[in-house]
Amino acid sequence: MGRLRWLTAGESHGPALVAILEGIPAGLPLSPEDIDRELARRQRGHGRGGRMAIEHDRAEILAGVRWERTTGAPIAVRIANRDWGNWRGIMGPTGGPPADYRPVTVPRPGHADLAGHLKYGHRDLRDVIERASARETAARVALGAVAKRLLRELGVAIASHVVSIHTAEAEVDVLSLGLSAEEINARADRSPVRCLDPDAEREMVARIDAARAAGDTVGGIFEVIALGVPPGLGSYVQWDRRLDGRLAWALMSIPGIKGVEIGLGFRAARVRGSEAHDEIFRDEGGGFRRGTDRAGGLEGGVTNGKPVVIRAAMKPIPTLAKPLRSVDLETGEEVPAHRERSDVCAVPAASVVGEAMVALVLADAVLERFGGDTLEALKSGMGS
Numbered sequence: 001m002g003r004l005r006w007l008t009a010g011e012s013h014g015p016a017l018v019a020i021l022e023g024i025p026a027g028l029p030l031s032p033e034d035i036d037r038e039l040a041r042r043q044r045g046h047g048r049g050g051r052m053a054i055e056h057d058r059a060e061i062l063a064g065v066r067w068e069r070t071t072g073a074p075i076a077v078r079i080a081n082r083d084w085g086n087w088r089g090i091m092g093p094t095g096g097p098p099a100d101y102r103p104v105t106v107p108r109p110g111h112a113d114l115a116g117h118l119k120y121g122h123r124d125l126r127d128v129i130e131r132a133s134a135r136e137t138a139a140r141v142a143l144g145a146v147a148k149r150l151l152r153e154l155g156v157a158i159a160s161h162v163v164s165i166h167t168a169e170a171e172v173d174v175l176s177l178g179l180s181a182e183e184i185n186a187r188a189d190r191s192p193v194r195c196l197d198p199d200a201e202r203e204m205v206a207r208i209d210a211a212r213a214a215g216d217t218v219g220g221i222f223e224v225i226a227l228g229v230p231p232g233l234g235s236y237v238q239w240d241r242r243l244d245g246r247l248a249w250a251l252m253s254i255p256g257i258k259g260v261e262i263g264l265g266f267r268a269a270r271v272r273g274s275e276a277h278d279e280i281f282r283d284e285g286g287g288f289r290r291g292t293d294r295a296g297g298l299e300g301g302v303t304n305g306k307p308v309v310i311r312a313a314m315k316p317i318p319t320l321a322k323p324l325r326s327v328d329l330e331t332g333e334e335v336p337a338h339r340e341r342s343d344v345c346a347v348p349a350a351s352v353v354g355e356a357m358v359a360l361v362l363a364d365a366v367l368e369r370f371g372g373d374t375l376e377a378l379k380s381g382m383g384s
Helices: 032-042 084-091 113-120 126-132 134-153 181-190 198-213 243-252 265-270 347-370 375-382
Strands: 005-009 016-022 060-063 075-080 157-165 220-227 257-262 280-282 288-290 308-314 325-327 334-336
Touching: 005 134, 016 134, 032 060, 032 134, 032 347, 075 134, 113 126, 134 157, 134 347, 134 375, 157 181, 157 198, 157 347, 181 220, 220 347, 243 257, 243 308, 243 347, 257 265, 308 347, 347 375
Parallel strands: none
Antiparallel strands: 005 016, 016 075, 060 075, 157 220, 220 308, 257 308, 280 288, 325 334
């Protein structure tokens, strides 16, 4: 299939997160600042919890880069957990539990806690909580930053913004604004909820504040847009090579994401065919153009040259200040669910994670189509 392979490792309160990305061509300019910029964007957003006041994520490049140029070898990145100092006794890889340690035995509805217990047999749910935590997405954002750096060299840029939080919805058609991806992100990053509609932004902030006051949480929808994507990425010849499926898989893998749609998405099921598809015209140069982008840049699992537009729906965070009912695994009693330090809303942060996942998939698809072990060879294969 593709050329890129990536893995992450690490626990939420362990020493660090570690990420490895293999397949990036040699010769790509890359500095820690390229990664740190994206890590900082992930940490912002109204509704984040106390953890973000502790962590100041920075990338330590361990391998695959020399003198700020990739070598073609696997790239390894380490992101230290500053909170590790407070958890050393509980999360240490050696020794045993502290004398006063109390295992977590009450799962949270909506989290991986009970499912992890049923799969791996963990009696202490801390073993599930630590790896299933969305803290892991910092490592994805680090790798996505490398992919975005590669795509930028090829004229492909990725942006995101928040479409809705709870029932507050933005009234904005981003493509009609004619903005570059950098301009979209600059505007979104200035908003506390990464929203491009000032009226909706105020309502979103109010919904988050109301949920916090009620001991509750809220979710929402974000949109990722990729501009400059060349036609022909992906394939229709096998199910696992369809790019729309690969993008949906990547976004659905983000913790808390429960739905993904491309282009019109679910709205396409509520209109007629004449309103669902993008008519084809000749352009002045003898090529093709579309008047609309209802397909979201993908037809038959293949990019068609229009912007790729994909949205993801994030459920409310399962950890509640006023917990739902649950069952203690040790005693069998019905009790309130376990409480863990958490956010009230993480949709703005999730949109940045979404950018990273889309970047990794698109970079993989570009390398699959055009090849190249060096940046120069890749650019030559693309005709740029």
